[in-house]
Amino acid sequence: MQIINPATGNLIKEIDNASATNVRAAYEKLRAGQRKWAQVPIKERIACIAKFVQLLEQNTERIAEQLTQEMGKPLAEARGEVGGAVFRTGYFIRECEQVLSSQKVADAGGTIEYLNYRPLGVVGNISAWNYPLLIGVNVHIPALIAGNSVLYKPSEFTTLTGLLLTELYHQAGIPEDVFICTTGERETGQAVLDCPLNGFFFTGSYRTGKFIAEQVASKLVPVGLELGGKDPLYVTDDIKSVDTAAAIACEGSFYNNGQSCCAVERVYVHEKVYDDFVASFQKNVEKLVVGDPTNEQTTNGPLARAAQVEFLQKQLDQAIAQGAEVLATAGRVSTQSGYFNPVALINVNHDMDVMKEESFGPILGIQKVSGDEQALQLMNDTRYGLTAGVVCEDEKRATEILSQLEVGNGYVNCCDRVSPYLPWAGQRDSGLGATLGHAGILAFVRPQGIHVRKL
Numbered sequence: 001m002q003i004i005n006p007a008t009g010n011l012i013k014e015i016d017n018a019s020a021t022n023v024r025a026a027y028e029k030l031r032a033g034q035r036k037w038a039q040v041p042i043k044e045r046i047a048c049i050a051k052f053v054q055l056l057e058q059n060t061e062r063i064a065e066q067l068t069q070e071m072g073k074p075l076a077e078a079r080g081e082v083g084g085a086v087f088r089t090g091y092f093i094r095e096c097e098q099v100l101s102s103q104k105v106a107d108a109g110g111t112i113e114y115l116n117y118r119p120l121g122v123v124g125n126i127s128a129w130n131y132p133l134l135i136g137v138n139v140h141i142p143a144l145i146a147g148n149s150v151l152y153k154p155s156e157f158t159t160l161t162g163l164l165l166t167e168l169y170h171q172a173g174i175p176e177d178v179f180i181c182t183t184g185e186r187e188t189g190q191a192v193l194d195c196p197l198n199g200f201f202f203t204g205s206y207r208t209g210k211f212i213a214e215q216v217a218s219k220l221v222p223v224g225l226e227l228g229g230k231d232p233l234y235v236t237d238d239i240k241s242v243d244t245a246a247a248i249a250c251e252g253s254f255y256n257n258g259q260s261c262c263a264v265e266r267v268y269v270h271e272k273v274y275d276d277f278v279a280s281f282q283k284n285v286e287k288l289v290v291g292d293p294t295n296e297q298t299t300n301g302p303l304a305r306a307a308q309v310e311f312l313q314k315q316l317d318q319a320i321a322q323g324a325e326v327l328a329t330a331g332r333v334s335t336q337s338g339y340f341n342p343v344a345l346i347n348v349n350h351d352m353d354v355m356k357e358e359s360f361g362p363i364l365g366i367q368k369v370s371g372d373e374q375a376l377q378l379m380n381d382t383r384y385g386l387t388a389g390v391v392c393e394d395e396k397r398a399t400e401i402l403s404q405l406e407v408g409n410g411y412v413n414c415c416d417r418v419s420p421y422l423p424w425a426g427q428r429d430s431g432l433g434a435t436l437g438h439a440g441i442l443a444f445v446r447p448q449g450i451h452v453r454k455l
């Protein structure tokens with residue numbers, strides 16, 4: 001497998017893909033390793049994770065540079081991702097012991113009833129490339145603290161970051177037969193699916209997620225799927241500052257070059273504030289600087305996958321052919337291959353793919369609406385259900401709108417935000433199960449009831 005720097009097209013490294021035999025051998029090691037790991041007291045397992053956090057912090061620059069080189073994220077955003085991984089891991093360190101502790105739940109006529117949690121066993125994690133550290137720790141940390149071992153297949157587009165993460169886990173004291181990284185593409189993923197794992201946790205596209213769920217259904221083990229989105233933001237007529245609303249929308253659309261599962265991909269704006277909003281949004285887009293992601297001024301680097309440029313261009317061309325108009329592009333654009341310049345469209349509608357299909361890149365449609373009813377109808381007109389946001393002065397009105405949407409996370413006056421305190425759980429075609437929050441800890445255990453009666 002060739003690891004290519006998307007900013008330059010240059011080869012970084014060649015790596016052998018793990019064969020099906022390698023993957024199976026890794027599984028056997030993890031099977032044995034898990035039995036020992038589950039016997040290690042939870043406080044000691046957590047101590048290893050605390051050491052891992054220190055290593056993340058100490059290696060921030062090295063990890064950020066690796067991530068930028070491999071997937072094209074600007075350095076500042078890559079550093080931010082390391083910080084985010086530290087923050088999330090801290091949450092698990094504080095919460096897991098209490099959430100997973102054995103509880104006495106009832107004394108039923110002399111029979112004491114306890115609830116215990118047992119690790120699943122060996123769990124598989126097939127992952128995406130857009131936030132490899134964040135979506136990695138979402139699964140790895142609670143799985144490891146709960147006493148599971150992990151077979152990890154990072155995305156082929158962030159292989160080196162996956163290997164670096166693995167190096168830090170091992171340096172922190174996680175045994176080498178408890179966390180194993182198998183590198184490769186789809187075939188390596190298939191080999192992971194073929195192992196008799198005790199749980200499968202996937203982050204990636206709807207298409208692959210559905211395929212994985214079907215493949216492993218007969219194994220009767222937990223499956224977690226974190227899939228795509230087509231997330232909307234609605235700007236109501238009561239806002240006092242269109243500039244604030246436009247800044248929120250622009251950041252939500254173009255951060256990480258729009259390559260976020262919860263990026264804002266469509267904005268609906270009340271007709272009373274539409275013209276002012278659009279004028280302000282244009283100014284925001286024009287501040288974006290496309291270019292070399294190692295340059296500190298750059299806000300948007302190349303796309304992580306060269307093939308995505310053609311996909312986005314097709315969405316853009318189709319929308320324009322159907323009547324959309326370009327409102328704005330970045331202030332400084334790039335003509336280099338591998339880059340797609342951020343673009344905002346107006347005069348869009350739901351006959352256009354750009355308003356219906358996940359773009360996963362820096363393209364956005366802004367549509368005028370007559371009021372809450374039309375906004376709701378359009379926001380819900382999607383097969384996805386990851387997040388939705390409302391920019392509104394009236395919190396009650398905003399939460400009422402959000403309550404009518406089938407989404408895992410709703411935002412009032414913010415967007416593109418993930419908190420470890422809350423479950424991350426896509427609805428509809430955006431996923432199954434949850435990571436983060438207490439639900440995302442309990443995803444890696446099975447409950448067991450114990451009934452104790454005195455003789």
Ligand code: NAD
Pocket residue numbers: 126127128129130131135153154155156184185186188189190193203204205206207208209211212225226227228229260261262358360386424426430431
């Ligand atoms: P992808 O589905 O192409 O690939 C994801 C992983 O699956 C990769 O590791 C890939 O090698 C592996 N894979 C592909 N085909 C496989 C197969 N047949 N069998 C086994 N493994 C296989 O997705 P991607 O391009 O890496 O990620 C982008 C997608 O991920 C977007 O849709 C985005 O919205 C979604 N995503 C969702 C979340 C979330 O939290 N909901 C977070 C990040 C990304």
